[in-house]
Amino acid sequence: MASVLRLEGLRYAYGQSTQPVFSDLNLSVDAGEFIAVVGGSGVGKSTLLRCVAGLIPPSSGRIKLNIKQGVANRRTAFVFQDARLLPWRRLRNNVAYGLRGLKLTPAERDVRIDEVLGLTLIDDLARRWPYQLSGGQMQRAGIARALAVHPQLLLMDEPFSAVDALTRQKLQDELLSIWQRTHNAVMFVTHDIEEAVYLADRVIVLADRPARIQLDQRVDLPRPRQRDSTALQQLAHFVAQKL
Numbered sequence: 001m002a003s004v005l006r007l008e009g010l011r012y013a014y015g016q017s018t019q020p021v022f023s024d025l026n027l028s029v030d031a032g033e034f035i036a037v038v039g040g041s042g043v044g045k046s047t048l049l050r051c052v053a054g055l056i057p058p059s060s061g062r063i064k065l066n067i068k069q070g071v072a073n074r075r076t077a078f079v080f081q082d083a084r085l086l087p088w089r090r091l092r093n094n095v096a097y098g099l100r101g102l103k104l105t106p107a108e109r110d111v112r113i114d115e116v117l118g119l120t121l122i123d124d125l126a127r128r129w130p131y132q133l134s135g136g137q138m139q140r141a142g143i144a145r146a147l148a149v150h151p152q153l154l155l156m157d158e159p160f161s162a163v164d165a166l167t168r169q170k171l172q173d174e175l176l177s178i179w180q181r182t183h184n185a186v187m188f189v190t191h192d193i194e195e196a197v198y199l200a201d202r203v204i205v206l207a208d209r210p211a212r213i214q215l216d217q218r219v220d221l222p223r224p225r226q227r228d229s230t231a232l233q234q235l236a237h238f239v240a241q242k243l
C-alpha cells in the first residue's frame, strides 16, 4: 500500500543540546492508517509530531510526505491538547480561520464548515464563543478546524487527555466514526496505552533518551472494539511492558 508518511533516520535536538530528543527514527504510515504513538511524559512525542507537521525542522534525517498539495487542501492538520481556539472568534469563525489561504469560494467555504461541524456534532454551537464551550466541545471544534482543510494526514497530540473519562470515550468513538468516513491517515499521540490500543491499527512505542521506537505493534482486533475485552487488555498489557 502507498505510504503517506515516511520517516528516515529522523533525529531532533533542541537548540545547542548535544543530547537529541530522538534519533534514528524510521517509520512508514500507510494511506488511511490510524497509528498511535505512546510513550512517557517528556519522551519526545510532541516534538516528533511537530517535526512531521513541519513546525520545526529535524536536525537530520528525512520526512517524506507522499501527499498531493492541492489549492483547496493542506497535506496535514494538527489537533492540540488544548484546542487553541481564538477567544475573539465564534466557533464557526475559528473553523473558517483554519481555511485562510486555501482557494475556496465563499460558498465552498460554507459547505466545508457545515460539513465538519456536522461530522464533529457541533452544528448547533457554531455561533458560540470559545468561553461558552465545555472542554469536550472545544476539542470537537479543534478537530473540526483540522478536518476542514481536508488533510490526508491528521496529527493529534493528546487531544483527549484534558477531558473527563466519559467525554473521552465519547470523543474516541466519534473520532473513529469520522476516520471511517474521511479515510485520512491519523497519527495520534497519547500517553494512555488503552486509548492507543482501542483506537489504532498500529501502536508505536517510544522510550529511552534519545528516544527510539521500542515496539511497532499491529492491532488486529476487529472493529468495533470492546474496551474491556480480554484480547484488548492483554495487548495493552504487552505494550505497557515496552514502556
Ligand SMILES: Nc1ncnc2c1ncn2[C@@H]1O[C@H](COP(=O)(O)OP(=O)(O)O)[C@@H](O)[C@H]1O
Pocket: 014, 015, 021, 039, 040, 041, 042, 043, 044, 045, 046, 047, 048
Ligand atoms: N522548546 C524546547 N526547548 C528545549 N527542550 C525542549 C523544548 N520542548 C521540549 N523540550 C524537551 O524535549 C523533550 C521532549 O519533549 P516533548 O516532545 O514535549 O515530550 P512529550 O510530548 O513526549 O511529553 C523533553 O525532555 C522536553 O523537556
Ligand SMILES: [Mg+2]
Pocket: 045, 046, 047, 157
Ligand atoms: Mg507532549
